[in-house]
Amino acid sequence: LFEGPVDFLKGVVAMSGLPPADRVELCFAGRSNVGKSSLINALTDRKSLARTSNTPGRTQEINFFTLGTSHYMVDLPGYGYAKAPLGVVKKWQDLLKSYLSGRPNLRRAFVLIDGRHGVKAVDEEIFSLLDKSAVTFQCVITKADKVKTTAQEAMLDQVRERLSRHPAAFPELVLTSSNDGTGIADLRAIIANLA
Numbered sequence: 001l002f003e004g005p006v007d008f009l010k011g012v013v014a015m016s017g018l019p020p021a022d023r024v025e026l027c028f029a030g031r032s033n034v035g036k037s038s039l040i041n042a043l044t045d046r047k048s049l050a051r052t053s054n055t056p057g058r059t060q061e062i063n064f065f066t067l068g069t070s071h072y073m074v075d076l077p078g079y080g081y082a083k084a085p086l087g088v089v090k091k092w093q094d095l096l097k098s099y100l101s102g103r104p105n106l107r108r109a110f111v112l113i114d115g116r117h118g119v120k121a122v123d124e125e126i127f128s129l130l131d132k133s134a135v136t137f138q139c140v141i142t143k144a145d146k147v148k149t150t151a152q153e154a155m156l157d158q159v160r161e162r163l164s165r166h167p168a169a170f171p172e173l174v175l176t177s178s179n180d181g182t183g184i185a186d187l188r189a190i191i192a193n194l195a
């Protein structure tokens with residue numbers, strides 16, 4: 001699906017470190033532990049391409065990956081991790097704001113939502129930041145295997161209801177599970193079609 005190699009390119013800690021904006025770019029955001037690393041690994045069919053947000057040192061970096069020859073895939077640090085010192089959080093938020101508002105080739109942000117928890121207040125903060133930055137975003141529900149079929153519609157409705165207040169939100173949700181592969185092919189197709 002993605003022609004050419006999928007590789008870690010670099011971790012960026014300041015705007016000056018961004019690679020040239022010469023490819024279609026997409027990014028992944030989500031609360032710590034939402035399943036972001038697992039999803040990136042499932043998408044790219046690589047066991048440990050993305051490391052968990054608990055990996056020391058990589059937490060505050062914006063991690064760039066090449067996705068074939070035409071896309072950059074960007075892994076934003078997990079947010080909502082209560083233990084981070086305030087100064088660190090502030091520095092990270094400034095970098096995130098600069099990145100989101102100043103990246104001309106960024107086509108879409110995928111915001112991951114844990115299917116067991118739905119949309120939380122910290123997710124809404126990211127939604128609002130994306131609105132302000134005029135970055136189209138799409139919610140990807142993770143850990144679908146943990147949500148009973150009977151509870152799925154109510155969960156999806158909660159997410160849709162929250163999204164309806166956000167002008168930058170792309171209305172269509174993607175339901176995924178890195179454990180059983182649900183929705184992974186759909187998400188790949190969505191990414192491949194970003195132009």
Ligand code: GDP
Nearest residue numbers: 032033034035036037038052053143177178179
């Ligand atoms: P990150 O912090 O967002 O990168 O999250 P991880 O990918 O490290 O996953 C956090 C935890 O959720 C780990 O214990 C994973 O095994 C688990 N997890 C991730 N994806 C899934 C999934 O699709 N289904 C289930 N049941 N657990 C998952």
